[in-house]
Amino acid sequence: MIVMSNTHSKADDRLAIASHRSAALWHPETAQSSPTLSLFGVTIANTNIDAATRDLILAARYNRPTRVVFVNAHVVNEMASNTTYWHIVASADRAYADGSGLAVAARMVGTPLADNVNGTDVFPRLARAASESEIGIFLLGGVPGVADAASKRLDKLRIGGAIVGTHHGHFQKEGAEQDAVIAAINASGAKIVLVGLGVPIQDQWIATNMHRLTAPVVIGVGGLFDYFAGRVSRAPHALRVIGMEWGWRLMLEPRRLAHRYLVGNIKFLGHATREALAQRHKRRQSNSDQPSGARSTRA
DSSP states (O other): OOOOOOSOOHHHHHTOOOOSOOTTTBOTTHHHHOSEEEETTEEEEOOOHHHHHHHHHHHHHTTOOEEEEEEOHHHHHHHHHOHHHHHHHHTOSEEEEOSHHHHHHHHHHTOOBSOOOOHHHHHHHHHHHHHHTTOOEEEEESSTTHHHHHHHHHHHTTOOTTEEEEEOSOSOSSHHHHHHHHHHHHHHTOSEEEEESOTTHHHHHHHHHGGGOSOSEEEEOTTHHHHHTTSSOOOOHHHHHTTOHHHHHHHHSHHHHHIIIIIHHHHHHHHHHHHHHHHHHHHHHHHHHSOHHHHHTTO
């Protein structure tokens, strides 16, 4: 039986408060009117965090192969410069829109997103629901000790019961060492594997190796484990509400993230502008191709 608790855990309060999104960026009602939308050649599931969690739990329970990508501005920039990576993202079974950049891009094409479905907000809900449904989760990624520390943090938050194994991400991505990692994941009995190897490596690794994993649900989660291990702090709630979590991260790690966020955001806005213009042109072309009678008979 799949159980989804209606109560908020400590993890929701302390790590992943996701309510009260800025209406300037997200419109919850569009989840009903536009359950999917196309952005940058990727079909985005336009949903909210709780619905995404339910979807992933159901996929795990019923063994539906589901490769998941969280698409943010950094992912879009990588896609634009790497055609192979674009195909990997575009062919994912689920793509969720992560961050304010995607919200801006969606508004530019005319369909606001329903929610900011990011891994850091989804994770505690997924862990709690998996524990209640007796579904195992394996954490793969980060420097040695980080995935284990994230698991222990979940235990302290009373939602760590689903974690059945961890392994760091500093292993050879081929040969005997990789074979041993895959064997450990399969031996754990996990139904969900979270892979935190960074973009684009994690999604490339998942696409290449998913057929070797017995877990039906495999999700690329970037630096997620660092947050839950306490190595990186989340932005204050007020900044998350208005989509400015990236500014907090830039303030904490200016040298490492300056290029990604300052230069990268400018590049992303360029991609978003071209995407909006292309979609508007496509809509105009589609309307002009309709017979005039077909357009007028709707009146």
